[in-house]
Amino acid sequence: xxxxxxxxxxxxxxxxxxxxxxxxxxxxxxxxxxxxxxxxxxxxxxxxxxxxxxxxxxxxxxxxxxxxxxxxxx
Amino acid sequence: xxxxxxxxxxxxxxxxxxxxxxxxxxxxxxxxxxxxxxxxxxxxxxxxxxxxxxxxxxxxxxxxxxxxxxxxxxxxxxxxxxxxxxxxxxxxxxxxxxxxxxxxxxxxxxxxxxxxxxxxxxxxxxxxxxxxxxxxxxxxxxxxxxxxxxxxxxxxxxxxxxx
Numbered sequence: 001x002x003x004x005x006x007x008x009x010x011x012x013x014x015x016x017x018x019x020x021x022x023x024x025x026x027x028x029x030x031x032x033x034x035x036x037x038x039x040x041x042x043x044x045x046x047x048x049x050x051x052x053x054x055x056x057x058x059x060x061x062x063x064x065x066x067x068x069x070x071x072x073x074x
Numbered sequence: 075x076x077x078x079x080x081x082x083x084x085x086x087x088x089x090x091x092x093x094x095x096x097x098x099x100x101x102x103x104x105x106x107x108x109x110x111x112x113x114x115x116x117x118x119x120x121x122x123x124x125x126x127x128x129x130x131x132x133x134x135x136x137x138x139x140x141x142x143x144x145x146x147x148x149x150x151x152x153x154x155x156x157x158x159x160x161x162x163x164x165x166x167x168x169x170x171x172x173x174x175x176x177x178x179x180x181x182x183x184x185x186x187x188x189x190x191x192x193x194x195x196x197x198x199x200x201x202x203x204x205x206x207x208x209x210x211x212x213x214x215x216x217x218x219x220x221x222x223x224x225x226x227x228x229x230x231x232x233x234x235x236x237x
Binding site: 057 | 087115156216220227
């Protein structure tokens with residue numbers, strides 16, 4: 001075991017056993033705060049094109065019925 | 075008479091639909107269904123209106139409750155599942171269709187993207203872009219490049235320049 005004192009925050013030396021009296025002393029250095037910035041890729045644009053294809057069906061045959069025919073088709 | 079009533083409701087539905095007034099169109103479709111319960115066209119209109127009004131839960135319930143009327147509405151069904159975040163269900167619905175229409179393929183591309191199946195997704199988009207020509211060519215190319223970016227970024231998959 002490497003027992004030399006490690007000054008890094010606890011979260012960065014979890015793999016290492018270190019009996020740290022400072023942990024019990026009230027001001028433990030648990031995580032670096034504020035955390036460093038990290039670059040992340042941006043979410044690419046992605047379009048919902050399928051929505052544009054949600055359309056009413058053709059109503060032509062429903063509209064073209066001649067009123068005269070309604071007596072027999074009804 | 076019943077038939078002329080239905081016909082005038084259809085012309086109201088048609089007018090409202092063309093104006094993008096889907097609430098009004100929905101009301102007309104509901105009235106038609108009251109007159110003739112098994113009118114597939116009116117049912118189709120009703121589902122489209124509900125989707126346009128973002129009532130996906132309601133739309134999918136209607137589809138589930140009327141299997142006979144909804145047999146031709148697999149695209150609409152899958153689209154609702156997609157919007158309700160039931161992405162795997164949406165893919166199952168799409169894959170159950172024997173000869174998928176172009177709009178089903180379009181939706182399949184979006185579903186595969188959400189499922190992070192980027193390789194299959196890329197194939198769908200290549201096919202779509204080759205075989206469609208409409209007002210959404212640019213949006214489709216944007217989606218394609220999102221897929222290519224995802225492949226390279228998350229799956230370290232080199233992709234040929236599709237320029």
